[in-house]
Amino acid sequence: MTQLRFEQVSLQATVGNAQILQDLSFSIAAGEFVGLVGPSGAGKTSLLRLINRLSDPSQGCIYFAGQDLRQLPVVPLRRQIVLLAQEPKLLDMTVEAALQYPLQLRNVERSQAESHIQTWLERLQIPQSWLPRTELALSVGQRQRVALARALLLEPQVLLLDEPTSALDAGNGTRLMELLKSLAEEKQVTILMANHQLNLLQNTCSRVLYLQQGRLVQDLPQGSIDWTQLHQAILQTEQQEAQAWQTEP
Numbered sequence: 001m002t003q004l005r006f007e008q009v010s011l012q013a014t015v016g017n018a019q020i021l022q023d024l025s026f027s028i029a030a031g032e033f034v035g036l037v038g039p040s041g042a043g044k045t046s047l048l049r050l051i052n053r054l055s056d057p058s059q060g061c062i063y064f065a066g067q068d069l070r071q072l073p074v075v076p077l078r079r080q081i082v083l084l085a086q087e088p089k090l091l092d093m094t095v096e097a098a099l100q101y102p103l104q105l106r107n108v109e110r111s112q113a114e115s116h117i118q119t120w121l122e123r124l125q126i127p128q129s130w131l132p133r134t135e136l137a138l139s140v141g142q143r144q145r146v147a148l149a150r151a152l153l154l155e156p157q158v159l160l161l162d163e164p165t166s167a168l169d170a171g172n173g174t175r176l177m178e179l180l181k182s183l184a185e186e187k188q189v190t191i192l193m194a195n196h197q198l199n200l201l202q203n204t205c206s207r208v209l210y211l212q213q214g215r216l217v218q219d220l221p222q223g224s225i226d227w228t229q230l231h232q233a234i235l236q237t238e239q240q241e242a243q244a245w246q247t248e249p
């Protein structure tokens with residue numbers, strides 16, 4: 001079943017008139033685990049933000065389960081489609097309060113909420129000692145894990161992840177990817193993940209969208225991906241862009 005569909009979507013910068021995203025068309029089915037790759041500045045974050053309605057396309061349309069995103073009320077939409085930012089904020093809450101909050105919103109009974117929270121603490125290997133801490137006492141990687149636990153407590157249908165492993169060590173990065181893969185397979189959670197670490201995507205995602213300068217240049221199913229070539233292509237574009245920048249008058 002198609003869950004997300006982009007139809008000729010473009011996004012214009014709010015300042016200046018540069019095109020951040022240009023004419024994107026693709027569909028994602030429920031339970032797909034899609035990697036979003038491309039050089040720095042290609043538009044990955046901007047694309048994820050569109051799906052969560054943090055901005056809207058300047059042209060074209062995005063559909064969620066067949067409905068135009070703009071026709072759906074934003075608050076319930078953001079419980080079904082959760083975006084995990086690259087450097088998530090826990091606001092002024094302790095870890096414990098941040099984890100309880102989404103369950104309170106859904107009126108989950110207290111003892112059930114506690115047991116849900118414990119399950120995710122274990123699955124994400126979050127120690128109990130973090131519970132009384134605020135974000136000031138957590139590293140970015142630790143915050144990413146707590147924010148992911150909070151997102152998963154909402155049991156979203158779609159999970160949008162912006163570089164969720166950027167601040168994790170290799171062991172935690174691999175564990176997190178395995179956990180997400182099982183969520184996609186077992187619970188049919190649809191995952192769209194921007195990630196520079198192709199080695200982590202390689203063993204987990206079922207498809208890769210390759211963005212370059214705001215355009216979708218390749219849409220690759222897992223079996224047809226040449227990971228070495230993809231890595232080279234991204235590196236080469238980044239180098240060319242850095243050179244162009246240095247030689248600009």
Ligand SMILES: Nc1ncnc2c1ncn2[C@@H]1O[C@H](COP(=O)(O)OP(=O)(O)OP(=O)(O)O)[C@@H](O)[C@H]1O
Nearest residue numbers: 013014015020038039040041042043044045046047
């Ligand atoms: N509100 C905005 N107004 C103007 N330009 C913007 C705005 N938001 C993003 N951009 C520009 O759009 C382009 C895409 O940015 P985006 O953050 O989506 O890229 P990215 O692929 O996620 O990059 P990275 O991998 O470095 O995180 C960049 O050139 C950025 O400077």
